[in-house]
Amino acid sequence: MRTRTLLMLGVSVAVTAVVVAPACAWGSGFAVTEYDAAGLGRAFAGTAVVIAASSLSTNPAALPDRATLSASLHGLHNDIQPESAGVDALIPAAYGAWHGLGVGVYAPFGLATDYPSDWSGRYSALHSEIQSARVQVAGGIEVQPGLRLGAGVFVQRFRAELSQAYPVIPGRLDAEVTVDGEDTGLGWTVGGLWAPDPGLTLGLAFASAVDHQLRGHADLPSGRASTRVDLTTPETLSLGLSWQVRPAWRVLGGLAWTRWSRFESLEIRLSNGLELSEEHQWRDTWRASLGAEHERGPWTLRAGLAWDQSPIRHDAHRYPRLPDADRIWTTLGLGYAWPHWRLDLGYAHLWFPERSGEHPAVSYSGSTDILALGVTRTW
Numbered sequence: 001m002r003t004r005t006l007l008m009l010g011v012s013v014a015v016t017a018v019v020v021a022p023a024c025a026w027g028s029g030f031a032v033t034e035y036d037a038a039g040l041g042r043a044f045a046g047t048a049v050v051i052a053a054s055s056l057s058t059n060p061a062a063l064p065d066r067a068t069l070s071a072s073l074h075g076l077h078n079d080i081q082p083e084s085a086g087v088d089a090l091i092p093a094a095y096g097a098w099h100g101l102g103v104g105v106y107a108p109f110g111l112a113t114d115y116p117s118d119w120s121g122r123y124s125a126l127h128s129e130i131q132s133a134r135v136q137v138a139g140g141i142e143v144q145p146g147l148r149l150g151a152g153v154f155v156q157r158f159r160a161e162l163s164q165a166y167p168v169i170p171g172r173l174d175a176e177v178t179v180d181g182e183d184t185g186l187g188w189t190v191g192g193l194w195a196p197d198p199g200l201t202l203g204l205a206f207a208s209a210v211d212h213q214l215r216g217h218a219d220l221p222s223g224r225a226s227t228r229v230d231l232t233t234p235e236t237l238s239l240g241l242s243w244q245v246r247p248a249w250r251v252l253g254g255l256a257w258t259r260w261s262r263f264e265s266l267e268i269r270l271s272n273g274l275e276l277s278e279e280h281q282w283r284d285t286w287r288a289s290l291g292a293e294h295e296r297g298p299w300t301l302r303a304g305l306a307w308d309q310s311p312i313r314h315d316a317h318r319y320p321r322l323p324d325a326d327r328i329w330t331t332l333g334l335g336y337a338w339p340h341w342r343l344d345l346g347y348a349h350l351w352f353p354e355r356s357g358e359h360p361a362v363s364y365s366g367s368t369d370i371l372a373l374g375v376t377r378t379w
Helices: 002-019 037-041 053-057
Strands: 068-081 089-098 101-106 111-114 127-144 147-169 173-197 200-207 210-220 223-233 236-246 249-258 265-270 275-279 285-296 299-308 327-338 341-351 355-358 361-378
Touching: 037 068, 037 299, 037 327, 037 341, 037 361, 053 068, 053 089, 053 101, 053 127, 127 173, 147 210, 147 223, 173 223, 210 265, 299 341
Parallel strands: none
Antiparallel strands: 068 089, 068 361, 089 101, 101 127, 111 127, 127 147, 147 173, 173 200, 173 210, 200 236, 210 223, 223 265, 236 249, 249 285, 265 275, 285 299, 299 327, 327 341, 341 361, 355 361
8 A cells, every 4th residue: 555655646746846847958959858967977887787766767787676756856057158048947757666667757858048039140040949748658677687678658748939030121120930849759667787796886778769650730920830850769779887896985977879860850731832941950969978977975075077969060060959969977966864754955067169060150158067856755
């Protein structure tokens, strides 16, 4: 009975998180990596090997046997120049696990930029927003000593809203064009966890692509038209390592590949026969991370460093909706544990180089600060 209550409470927390799903995030492309506060403190290094309820989002083989509930909230401050186009955001996540089974909800994708109506690039972008929520169930089992395998399925909700100006009377009068759409898709995950040595653990996980057919409408100067956008969110492959160097010290590493080359162009088909198009020609990307944890009594100190590659190949494919670039993560974290409870804090600063775009021809700069709070309850 207690187990059923635990899982139902986990689902309730998950539904709450979906209701307040984020409007913005700042991972490579339009991905979100903010899945748990403890992970942020080590730059999400080793997420494919860490035994935790939040591992549902990265490697189902690493789900804990002990009954666990965890929730986190990430606050992001995005500075995007020109025009202070960054939008701040709150990103929630919640998970429940028991005997290697897990349920949870988190946001795998997100984006928000907002430019003033009179800026020079208004004919390319005004407001852009992506919201997503993924509800997932998964399980992991030990198939032999030192080897665990896991798998899961998820439902992914995806919504997008894009707007830009349209010159009704060039140089004198503009109108605004707004397009929105949403869809629900299905996907799956698999993973493995191998401990060849008591102090060494390796993890490998894969999450599938999801096909979406976003349906909505477009508000045009000539009236409203229904729209359709075919979009596939990318698959990911993650490798993680955890090395217990000393009893109080652990080093973690991670390498992740994302198939962003699926996003070649944005094609918006309208019911009136028109088609709006943007060429992107994105590339596949890599993310490399390194982190460390030091335990001192009930306290855990964390630090991490990561390099996150942008999918944008050339300036010609950098649009103001998402003026992405390679970024460097520097992170710190702190955890405190007492019987059956743990509290985690994490902070990250993301460094972006100055880069240029051609739609319009402007230079972009900025940075991101992330602050996260997480709480975990075990039985």
